[in-house]
Amino acid sequence: MNGLLLDSDELRAAGRHLGEFLAAYQEGIASRPVFPVLDRAVIRRLLDEPLPAEGRSIEELFAELGADIIANSTQIAHPRFLAYVLASSTGVAPFAEAAAAALNQNCNLWTLSPAANAIEQKVISWFSELFAIQGGGGIITSGGSMANLSALVAARDSREPVVSRSEGLQGGGAPIVLYTSEEAHNSIDKAAALVGLGLNNVVRIPTDDRFRIRLDLLREAVAADRSAGRVSFCVVATAGTITTGAIDPLEELVAYCGEERLWLHVDGAYGAFAVFSSRVRDQLVAAGQADSLTLDPHKLLFMPLEAGCVLFRDPESWQDVFSFPSTYLSMPEEPDLLHYAEYGPQLSRGFKALKIWWSLRACGINAYTTAIDGVLDLAAYMGELVEAQPTLELLAPVTLTAVCFRVRNLDDAHNAEVLRVLLRDGLAFLGRARVGGRVCLRACFTNLRTTRADVDAIVEEVSRTAAGLE
């Protein structure tokens, strides 16, 4: 090693180590416990290591990664990791991450990232095409939360003169109010708080028996607020609610928000990429008619963390919002390329689009359709198994890839205990959620390696563990 650099031979050797590491990781993943039995000595060593004076070889670093680090990691790519909405990665994406780090493009000014700029635009235009958006725009973000935040900033600022750039929300106007369902993700509350709305101005609308926002109650809430002098300005619909995967009635919401001049944002972080499947496309495609749409490639596009995205139907509605001209960032214009610094809150930005672009081109859309159909199938299959099992109860219809269920004869604490035992024994990592106020076990299929045999084994394990607790 030459100071901080590797010479060409060392780089080639390190590349071989990376390939070896990835192959060995994939080969061994299913036989590892999904949740590690923590080796306290290793964790202690990681915590206590002094700042190193001398360097060590790449071989040593990879050896440590392949032993201590993997053994003390949660196996997100394990076929029985079904918690939260966390995907396993496409095969090609880790290589794109390495290549992007080497190129180290700063995707803020086109002058610092010309090809990356074109690639990001291409990815955004392909995403727009999936939702039949014409002439829109967007930006790759770190994830769904940042995408939701960016959308709400644009929605808020679209309400000039009630909200002005110079006065913010302190201009003394009437309070502006946002509506979303009781099932919406907490990143909406977080974003609303960050844009200064105040949580009292976020109205949570109850849902129907399929966990979709009640349009009749939304209409009533907006009418009541308006007659009380408040400014209703935005509705956030969800395409794939975090707990049950419900899809709000998007077409109706598009029509309603259009009539009422309300900004419609669709949080499609979990579910929108299911648009690849003809089974649910009809429920999702209307998301393209919203003013803004959050997508999360690190969920159902199977990207490694981090990669989110926000699309805007009308680029002019958001372009000015993030544009703060300054002399030190001034640069020549180039008709085909954008200054992404003016399209979102970040200045310096990495080349996240590369892993998406490579994955889409390396795999092709047909492979994505097959993968999404595959995870939808697994969820539907698990739903059927649960319904066929008298000791288990399905708590919500299976719309996308989430299955919420519980053991009938156990109370909340014991249902939670079932999850704990599965995790303790390294058998499966399911999520814990509440549906209708009751604790449930939640399996969310976003993993490319899960099979029906895994689903059979999980349902069997749940039943066996529950019988032991009864």
Ligand SMILES: Cc1ncc(COP(=O)(O)O)c(C=O)c1O
């Ligand atoms: C519906 C929904 N919105 C937003 C988010 C937040 O996305 P991220 O974790 O990428 O910030 C999630 C995460 O699961 C989600 O399911």
